[in-house]
Amino acid sequence: MWRQISWAAGLLLIFAALASAFLSARKESLREAPLLEVYFAHKDHNKVGCANCHHNYVDGTGRQYGCYQCHKEDETVNLLVEEQFHGLCRDCHRDLKHMGKESGPVRQCGACHKPDTQP
Amino acid sequence: MTYKNKKPESVKHKTLPLLLFFLGGLCVYLFMPYLSLLFFRPMLAGSYWDLLNGVGFVAFGLCIYLFIERARPRSWPKLKGDLFYWWHRLLAFALLLLSSIHGFGFLILEPVTWEYLSLRSPWYMLCAWLAWLFFVYLCLASIRPLKQRLHGGFLSFRFSHALLSILALVACLYHVVAAGFYFDRYAAWALFSLLFVLVVSYYALNRLGPKLSFSKILFDSDSKAHSQVGTSVKPTLFIGLVLLCVLFSGGLYVAAN
Numbered sequence: 001m002w003r004q005i006s007w008a009a010g011l012l013l014i015f016a017a018l019a020s021a022f023l024s025a026r027k028e029s030l031r032e033a034p035l036l037e038v039y040f041a042h043k044d045h046n047k048v049g050c051a052n053c054h055h056n057y058v059d060g061t062g063r064q065y066g067c068y069q070c071h072k073e074d075e076t077v078n079l080l081v082e083e084q085f086h087g088l089c090r091d092c093h094r095d096l097k098h099m100g101k102e103s104g105p106v107r108q109c110g111a112c113h114k115p116d117t118q119p
Numbered sequence: 120m121t122y123k124n125k126k127p128e129s130v131k132h133k134t135l136p137l138l139l140f141f142l143g144g145l146c147v148y149l150f151m152p153y154l155s156l157l158f159f160r161p162m163l164a165g166s167y168w169d170l171l172n173g174v175g176f177v178a179f180g181l182c183i184y185l186f187i188e189r190a191r192p193r194s195w196p197k198l199k200g201d202l203f204y205w206w207h208r209l210l211a212f213a214l215l216l217l218s219s220i221h222g223f224g225f226l227i228l229e230p231v232t233w234e235y236l237s238l239r240s241p242w243y244m245l246c247a248w249l250a251w252l253f254f255v256y257l258c259l260a261s262i263r264p265l266k267q268r269l270h271g272g273f274l275s276f277r278f279s280h281a282l283l284s285i286l287a288l289v290a291c292l293y294h295v296v297a298a299g300f301y302f303d304r305y306a307a308w309a310l311f312s313l314l315f316v317l318v319v320s321y322y323a324l325n326r327l328g329p330k331l332s333f334s335k336i337l338f339d340s341d342s343k344a345h346s347q348v349g350t351s352v353k354p355t356l357f358i359g360l361v362l363l364c365v366l367f368s369g370g371l372y373v374a375a376n
Contacts (some may be wrong), residue, residue: 022238022276029239036234082241097163107300109231 030079035068038076051108053088143148145188149180152314154345156301159310171224172300178217179291185210186288208261215258218251250290254282316364 051058054067062070071077077084089104089112096103105111153176162168190207225232235244249321257280260269292315302308 026238029237033239037229054319094163105164107162107168109229113231 027079030081033081035072035081036113037115038112039116040112048092052092129274145184148184149177151303152176152180152311155310160301162300167228171221171228173268174217174224174296178221179295181217182288182291183315185214186284187318209214211254211258211261215254218254219220222247222251242292246290246297247294250287250294253287253290257283257287261297263342313364316367320363 008033022072045053056062056070071081071084090106093103093108097106124220153173155174157173163270185207188201188210192277224365234240236248238245260276260279266276270279296302302311
């Protein structure tokens with residue numbers, strides 16, 4: 001009986017150690033991930049209010065950096081780059097498409113992640 | 120001798136239409152959920168996304184089916200001898216093929232998804248790769264020569280097969296739900312969780328023993344279980360299931376949004 005219990009406890013410990021090592025490696029890798037190239041042109045978005053995207057213009061998070069740089073450096077958000085940006089860009093495009101209006105790519109990675117030709 | 124001469128023919132005539140009916144039902148089960156989801160909320164990201172996701176949904180349906188069917192002899196439609204191993208293995212390799220098409224299709228058509236092969240990809244993608252690796256192991260380890268090598272004892276094969284299949288099923292469920300392609304409308308959630316709860320409770324009730332066997336209570340009028348269960352129990356069971364579905368889908372919906 002004790003043998004089985006100590007076996008189970010040992011396995012659990014090993015599993016916990018592996019999981020925490022994995023989690024910290026994942027965090028490290030997320031923080032260090034290079035930004036992907038994104039094609040974004042303001043002229044495609046001139047019908048959208050600036051503050052929809054530039055939330056930092058109105059909520060006082062600071063104007064000294066561009067979006068990507070700040071989101072990459074700020075410790076509170078730099079694990080969420082993908083989640084937050086995909087949430088912002090995709091959800092707007094998708095909702096507009098469902099309303100039958102013209103909008104940008106929804107899931108096609110290649111349509112957004114391509115070299116930025118215009119500033 | 121007379122018994123042996125008579126039996127096979129009558130079985131043959133009876134089971135062919137039943138078999139076709141069963142296969143038709145299986146196809147409906149595999150394709151309907153995705154088609155109805157597509158009807159509610161198409162993806163609007165190009166038809167290849169819808170197509171590959173459809174393949175993925177069929178694979179997920181197969182995954183649940185294989186889990187429930189468990190390569191056991193069955194009376195309807197008749198699967199005896201080695202036939203049920205063959206059937207289980209056939210569908211398992213179909214599942215492996217479909218999930219590979221689903222995954223590698225994206226890697227080929229959307230090269231940016233190579234980014235998702237690293238450990239920093241989102242959780243629902245990590246789950247997907249994990250589940251695929253489990254599928255590969257589950258399929259390969261069941262081939263006889265390999266099975267004898269990897270699992271000398273029968274028990275170790277059974278244990279690892281059960282454990283890995285449960286893990287793979289859960290990982291797949293998380294992948295489908297958390298990717299959030301189609302499940303941002305309550306209707307889609309309700310439909311999906313209705314199906315899932317029904318299937319899982321069917322499985323659970325059937326495993327609890329013949330007394331509680333769901334199919335026997337409902338369909339097999341001359342079984343003991345059927346007569347034991349009073350008429351009031353069936354509506355209660357039904358309402359309980361519906362409540363369970365509402366709770367399950369609502370909970371998942373709130374958790375995900």
